[in-house]
Every structure is written in C-alpha cells, then in structure tokens.
Amino acid sequence: MEIDISATAVIHPGVVFRGSARVEDGCIIGAPIAGYDEQPETVIGDGAVLRSHTVIYAGNLIGENFSTGNKANIRELNTIGNNVSIGTMAVVEHHVLMGDNVRLHSQSFVPEYCELEDGVWIGPNAVLTNTKYPLSPEAKAEPLPVKLGKGAIVGANATILPGVTVGTDSLIGAGSVVVKDVAPHSVVAGNPAVFISKKDELPYG
Template sequence: MISSTAIIYPNVILGENCTIEDFVIIGVVPTGYDGEPLETVIGDNAVIRSHTVIYAGNTIGNNFQTGNKANIRELNLIGHNVSIGTLTVVEHHTAIGSGVRIHSQSFIPEFTIIENGAWIGPNVVLTNSKYPNSPGAKESLTNVCVREGAVVGANVTILPGVVVGEKALIGAGSVVVKHVPDRAVVVGNPAKAVKSIDELPYRA
C-alpha cells in the first residue's frame, strides 16, 4: 500500500508488499548532485512510516522498517531486517548490516559501519570528526565501527575512530573514547571496561 500523499521519485525500485505511509519521500536527489541517475532499491515487505525521507542511491534489503520522520541520506548500503527509529538520522555512505536495530532519535554520521545484529539504543550519537568545523575537517573524517552483535545503550556518545567489539555492551550514558574489546562491558565517562558479558546473568 502506497499512500496518495507519498512522493516516489524516478529510479526508485520497491519490492513486493511494501507499505508507504503519508508524506513519505523516497529517492530525492541530494542538493548539488549532478552525476549519473542514482537508483534507489528497497526490498520486499518494507514499512516506511509517515514523513520519512529516504534520499537517492540507497540499497536496502527486505523487511525494512522506519519510525515516523526518519531521515536517511544518500548512498547507504542497508541489509535485511533492519529497523530505524523515529527521528533518527542516518547520514550518507554508511554500511548497516542485517538484523540491525537503531532506536529513536539516534545520529549515525557518514561512513559509519554497523555490522549484523548490532543494537543501537535511543538518543545514541556516533561521531566522525575529531575537530569539528576546523579547516579540513571534512577531509579527515574517521568513522565509528560497531561490530557484530554489539549493544550500545541509551544516550551513549562514541567518539571518532572507535571500534566497538563483537557482542560488546556499552552502558547507558557512557562516553566511549577508545576501542572496546570483544564481549566487554564498558560504562562511564570516559567509558571503562568493568567485566565481560560472560559474567552477566544471561547468555549472549
């Protein structure tokens, strides 16, 4: 079902059984782009909720969902079974694996890598510029990488260049300034490892 108020630009390919709610925009070309037409592909069974904007050049797998007013910039690669929450912003040239959940009001900057099965809590901010607004800042961006199965708690900030290890857990409100080992539990500002997830009262 595609709402009559949705705007679907040329070069958009939608899979089967997609739901596109009111005032969604899909395939808008970014300002200043004058290259070859950018094809936008969204797989089967997508649910794109109202007022979401998805720019041109994205490739998105099956069973994709957004909350209301999600904003997804151009030229991202997004896997299957991904959910992006209300008011979350995903900037351009990111790679998001399958089974990823990004909760509401998070910020995912350009060049971020989020691997399969990672979980990003609400109000998480990833960063990619060590010295924002400095000369040459845009030419020296350093991406965050969240490895497979990692969990990032609510209101976490992760600094540029940090790698969050596989199945690591970052406690709510932490500020992560250095790499997080696989399966580590880190908390605080600056975040420090306090235990392994093997010591938690559940299996991961």
C-alpha cells in the first residue's frame, strides 16, 4: 500500500485512506465543517488520485478508484461509490448520494441531497438545481433535489430544474433546460426540453 501525499497538501485529523492514494499539491482533505464538536470521519478507498487543489470536506465516504481533476470541491457528508471521477473545478455539495462508475466533467455542479445512480454521466458545465426560490425562507429547509437514474447522460451546459427525476438510461441533449420528469430510455432536448425519441432509436454507428 503506497500513499503519496504532497508536502503542500493538508490532511486533517479523522481522514482514513483505505489503500493506495496520490494526493497532489495544495489539496485539503477532511476540511472541518460547522456544527460538530468532533469532526466526522472521512474515508477514501483504495486507488484514489486527488489532483492539485482538490478540497474534500469532512464526513465523506468514498469508494475505490476515486479521482478528481484540479480544484474539484466536494462538500461534507456525501456517499460516493467506486470508480467515480469528479472533474476539474466541479462542485458537489453536501448529502449527495452517488453510485458506482459516475463521471462528472469539468465545472459541473451537483447541489445538496441529489441522487446519482450507477453509471451517471454529467457533461461539462451542466448544472443540477434543488430550489425554486433560492432566497425564500424554505429554500434550505425544503430542498427539491434532482434524481438521475442508472446510466443517465446529461449533456454539456444542460440545466435540470429542482425536483426533476431523470429516468434510467436517458439522454439529455447539450444546452437543454429540463423542467419536468424524463421517462426511462428517452432522449430529450431543447429549452424547455421535449421528447425527441427513445434512446434505442438513435442512429448510433
């Protein structure tokens, strides 16, 4: 088991590496969170590659073969599966559930309490949202998280509005604004996004 931690990285108490890891310059792992007398444990599975200036807050439970791009920011108390990649300058807020083989590309955004099942793919600059009225008193108390079903693909620059469920194996076209639930195995695109076809009808190849 080899753990290669840069001299400029900061590893806070309570961080557990369960196997090999590479932690590059300027990373902060296990950053303290408010409201705890004792910080929750941060667990990172075998084979992690944390690229420069990644910040991971306390209380994350992360599986094997996890990787980040430069300056990825992962807030507290998330559960993240195996073989997950979070790209450069992507942001994952707190209490997110993320399955295995999930890929978040550069500068994508996942707000708190969202659920991403196995194999979800989110393109660069895509944004999930979780509150209709960000300045209302209920915004934090009653979030409306997005749920992405197994194998769902969200194209670059797409925006998914609060409370939307995207069905298994669906495809969201680049630049789309998704305002309502998407049925499994569907392709939607546009602003607002509308049904285009079933995914198995696409002219692949």
